Amino acid sequence: MKKIFYLSILIFLGCKNQTNSKIDVYQNDNIVIANQFIDAFYSFNEDSLKLSLSYAEKSHPSILYYQKWAECGNYEVLNRADCEIKNDSLVICPVTVKDDLMSALELDLNVTDTFHIIIKDKKIRSVKTSSNDPVVYYKAKDWIKQNRPELIEKPCEDAWEGGPTPCECIKATIQGLAEFKANEESQKTQ
Template identity: 55%
Template sequence: MRMILIFLVTGLLFSGCENTNKSNYTDNLEIANKFIDAFYSFDNDSLQEVLSRTDDSKQSILYYQGWAKCGNYVIIERHQFIVTNDSVIKCPITVKDDLIGTLKIDFHTTDTFHLTIIDGKIRSIQSSSNDPEKYFQAKEWVKQNLPELIEVPCQGIWEDGTSPCDCVQAMVKGFAEFVKNSGNN
């Protein structure tokens, strides 16, 4: 009888943990979806609210939202989120944008946001993307050949820069010059 009682109590404990993990998983996915909705709504106040407990990455994410808004990012595909552990979720989002469009290549960038969620709050965010090599070539070409175009609007980019719209629009102009000068019309 004692062994049966031990098995029952152990089973209840494990089923409680499983429900907690499922609840945490569901809650974290909901938080991740709220972040993506806020980011791509291009409403700074909504994003500020979602990021209320975020570390130093908050400022760069807010800047990136401005960059994405002025670069006319449009979601092409919202991929399934990837839960890597109980606190990290990867959110891959494929977008169409002015920078890649200006390069006149058949490609859409996938940005992946890596969210760390603890106690129901986003604590940090890292982002990565699969920008094609031509993007980096164009960016470097603009820096080398048209520094006056981006020098002021892109000062402090991704750090303390305050003009993501001016910067991305200057880069789009520079990318257009890159394409014109490379003969890739």
């Protein structure tokens, strides 16, 4: 009877370990796939990025736009933190970059963009981004809309929805941010 009991425990533990190892392999696969996406994004090669988004068609407009925006904004990767599994399909990948946007605002700050990547059956199904942009960045963007709308209206048309001019949009935004900063400085001296 004792032998049957011990044998049952060994079989149970063996099954449990096999299940855990399958989950670990699946999660490791998702981490590898997420890192390949990050590599493709920061290669600034549109074809490579499109390939990694083959099964995430709804993400194409915003992510392809953002890649070109990042390239033309001179995003330089400073730190790629480890991607982290959030659940069976969501992987979060934070990437800290230096860019021309913060430079235009004369901020000694590097922004972290976080990619939220949904992976199912070893295929990326969707990608969204978030960022820790400082409040002054949003204040400056509002200032541009109110005081220099002509600067961004045409170049930023359909921005983040696959608009045709991400490079022109970020360059106009950078110019607007610099004007905002100059305006702030001139108000301090008055």
